Amino acid sequence: MNATYSSELFIGIFLVLALLFALAPLVVARIWAGCFSPQKPGPDKNATYECGLESRQDASVQFRSEYYLYAILFLVFDVEVVFLLPFAVAFGQLSVGASLAMLVFVLLLVEGLAWAWMKGVLRWT
Amino acid sequence: MPMIEAALQDELRKQGVFITTLEDLYNWGRKNSVWPLQFGLACCAIEMMAASMARHDLARFGAEVFRPSPRQADLMIVAGTVTKKMAPQVVRLYNQMPEPKYVIAMGACAISGGPFKQGYNVLKGIDRYIPVDVHIPGCPPRPEALLHAFMTLQEKIDAQALSGPNRPRHMRADEPSEFPVPKFGDHDLEPPHNKSVWSPPGAAGQS
Numbered sequence: 327m328n329a330t331y332s333s334e335l336f337i338g339i340f341l342v343l344a345l346l347f348a349l350a351p352l353v354v355a356r357i358w359a360g361c362f363s364p365q366k367p368g369p370d371k372n373a374t375y376e377c378g379l380e381s382r383q384d385a386s387v388q389f390r391s392e393y394y395l396y397a398i399l400f401l402v403f404d405v406e407v408v409f410l411l412p413f414a415v416a417f418g419q420l421s422v423g424a425s426l427a428m429l430v431f432v433l434l435l436v437e438g439l440a441w442a443w444m445k446g447v448l449r450w451t
Numbered sequence: 452m453p454m455i456e457a458a459l460q461d462e463l464r465k466q467g468v469f470i471t472t473l474e475d476l477y478n479w480g481r482k483n484s485v486w487p488l489q490f491g492l493a494c495c496a497i498e499m500m501a502a503s504m505a506r507h508d509l510a511r512f513g514a515e516v517f518r519p520s521p522r523q524a525d526l527m528i529v530a531g532t533v534t535k536k537m538a539p540q541v542v543r544l545y546n547q548m549p550e551p552k553y554v555i556a557m558g559a560c561a562i563s564g565g566p567f568k569q570g571y572n573v574l575k576g577i578d579r580y581i582p583v584d585v586h587i588p589g590c591p592p593r594p595e596a597l598l599h600a601f602m603t604l605q606e607k608i609d610a611q612a613l614s615g616p617n618r619p620r621h622m623r624a625d626e627p628s629e630f631p632v633p634k635f636g637d638h639d640l641e642p643p644h645n646k647s648v649w650s651p652p653g654a655a656g657q658s
């Protein structure tokens with residue numbers, strides 16, 4: 327009646343049950359394959375699935391790390407547009423402080439643009 | 452070998468004792484959860500989509516889960532015109548499906564080339580390369596025809612033996628699970644058909 331339960335014991339039991347729950351279907355599938363349904367792997371079946379086409383080359387290709395520059399440039403303009411539109415809509419009711427804060431923000435982004443310009447990123451050749 | 456006759460089984464069921472065999476249980480589960488490959492080739496695919504929608508409701512047969520990958524599919528519905536350019540891909544997709552797998556050839560195009568039979572670029576039936584379980588005639592077949600094909604396939608699955616000499620292909624270790632993928636030749640696909648699954652009409656037995 328008054329048995330004391332330790333919570334660690336419960337966690338342990340649940341851990342074992344969870345493991346069994348996950349592993350049992352795999353084991354049953356293995357046994358089923360051994361008794362009835364033979365496994366038949368093959369070159370096509372084991373190949374990478376690419377919508378039915380044969381894969382041409384290795385899927386793990388490398389990208390040039392210099393692309394981060396384009397990513398930054400995109401971000402500059404992207405963020406700018408997102409914030410400039412509501413800024414323009416609400417411009418009439420804005421206080422001086424808010425306008426100044428917005429100016430600082432835009433200047434920060436312009437600084438990024440100037441930096442990219444100086445590095446020559448804007449030359450698309 | 453039936454362990455217990457159907458009459459006795461019926462009698463027991465009336466008394467509230469339910470007896471089944473592993474084979475029945477296995478087939479019952481399989482036939483009610485056939486997952487088709489999400490794969491449409493031409494106009495017949497529109498009818499296939501209609502069959503999976505609310506009005507015709509393929510879900511009643513447990514087959515509404517169209518899988519986007521052949522790894523998870525049991526059934527390939529060849530719904531539409533198989534061009535010779537597409538045929539190798541169709542066969543490869545079939546090869547990539549795990550066993551047991553089934554094929555429904557839907558529409559005149561998939562079973563014979565249909566209205567494009569005289570065309571230079573259309574395969575005259577997908578059963579030249581892969582074993583087809585159910586053929587549906589029609590151009591296009593109505594969704595009801597696809598449902599009927601489904602029920603036919605379910606009957607077929609239900610009748611498959613788990614062991615013994617009549618067991619189906621996927622239960623035999625010596626039968627292939629992959630079929631040769633045709634190549635693009637100079638004038639036609641090479642080979643023009645798979646001799647082990649199809650032989651020209653009139654040449655039956657010679658293959």
Ligand code: SF4
Nearest residue numbers: 494495558559560591
């Ligand atoms: S059988 Fe008719 S409806 Fe179906 S794919 Fe061919 S042409 Fe289209």
